[in-house]
Amino acid sequence: MLVIGIAGGSGSGKTTVAHAVVNKLGDENVALISQDSYYADLSHLSPEQKQHINYDHPDSFDNHLLVQHLKSLREGQPIEVPTYDFSTHSRTNKTLHVPSKPVVVIEGILILAAPELRNQMDIKVFVDTDPDVRILRRVMRDINERGRTLESVHEQYLTTVKPMHEAFVEPSKRYADLIIPEGGQNEIAIDLLTSLIERYI
Numbered sequence: 001m002l003v004i005g006i007a008g009g010s011g012s013g014k015t016t017v018a019h020a021v022v023n024k025l026g027d028e029n030v031a032l033i034s035q036d037s038y039y040a041d042l043s044h045l046s047p048e049q050k051q052h053i054n055y056d057h058p059d060s061f062d063n064h065l066l067v068q069h070l071k072s073l074r075e076g077q078p079i080e081v082p083t084y085d086f087s088t089h090s091r092t093n094k095t096l097h098v099p100s101k102p103v104v105v106i107e108g109i110l111i112l113a114a115p116e117l118r119n120q121m122d123i124k125v126f127v128d129t130d131p132d133v134r135i136l137r138r139v140m141r142d143i144n145e146r147g148r149t150l151e152s153v154h155e156q157y158l159t160t161v162k163p164m165h166e167a168f169v170e171p172s173k174r175y176a177d178l179i180i181p182e183g184g185q186n187e188i189a190i191d192l193l194t195s196l197i198e199r200y201i
């Protein structure tokens with residue numbers, strides 16, 4: 001099994017690149033896992049408390065479960081991926097059944113910041129997009145898809161997203177084998193990445 005990690009800041013285009021890779025290689029060959037699905041379960045907190053959590057710190061994720069899941073996939077076993085509801089900042093009670101496939105793509109803001117995850121990866125990618133473009137995309141997405149207001153996106157960006165990006169996400173770029181500028185519309189980089197993966201499958 002080949003494991004590809006796709007990291008990058010929030011709004012950089014990681015998910016778009018990951019979907020482009022799956023579309024080109026076929027979902028019979030590639031399992032796609034998002035680190036967002038492994039946000040720690042905070043169902044014991046009140047809605048008010050959940051709004052003030054730092055979701056951009058490496059400790060926000062249950063990486064232990066993610067590593068266990070990657071090991072199961074490597075052994076040919078299917079996994080049950082938790083699902084996460086961003087509008088309520090909670091794990092739902094549903095899971096997604098993911099069978100083992102020849103290639104696993106895992107995408108997330110902090111997957112290269114965690115050595116235990118990096119050690120599982122064969123190819124490490126960082127999607128590098130300017131902060132002004134990322135925040136504009138995030139504003140649109142968080143309001144349209146994640147139930148946020150402009151004020152809440154503004155407040156969260158300045159208090160946690162930006163400082164954590166600078167402290168943990170950006171420095172993790174040094175671990176990347178491949179840096180993709182601008183993400184999802186970079187057809188040449190996506191073609192290069194898929195050709196590289198095809199050599200293994």
Ligand SMILES: Nc1ncnc2c1ncn2[C@@H]1O[C@H](COP(=O)(O)OP(=O)(O)O)[C@@H](O)[C@H]1O
Nearest residue numbers: 009010011012013014015016137141183184185
């Ligand atoms: N190259 C691009 N041009 C315009 N919009 C884009 C581009 N790439 C991604 N987007 C949009 O920006 C938002 C964030 O992209 P996404 O791939 O989900 O980023 P990430 O997973 O890094 O947060 C989405 O709404 C997506 O449709």
Ligand SMILES: O=c1ccn([C@@H]2O[C@H](COP(=O)(O)O)[C@@H](O)[C@H]2O)c(=O)[nH]1
Nearest residue numbers: 009010011036055056086089090109161
């Ligand atoms: O409950 C939550 C969990 C996460 N977030 C924010 O999501 C982004 C990561 O998702 P991307 O798809 O990579 O943008 C992260 O920056 C968190 O701030 C949240 O707001 N609430």
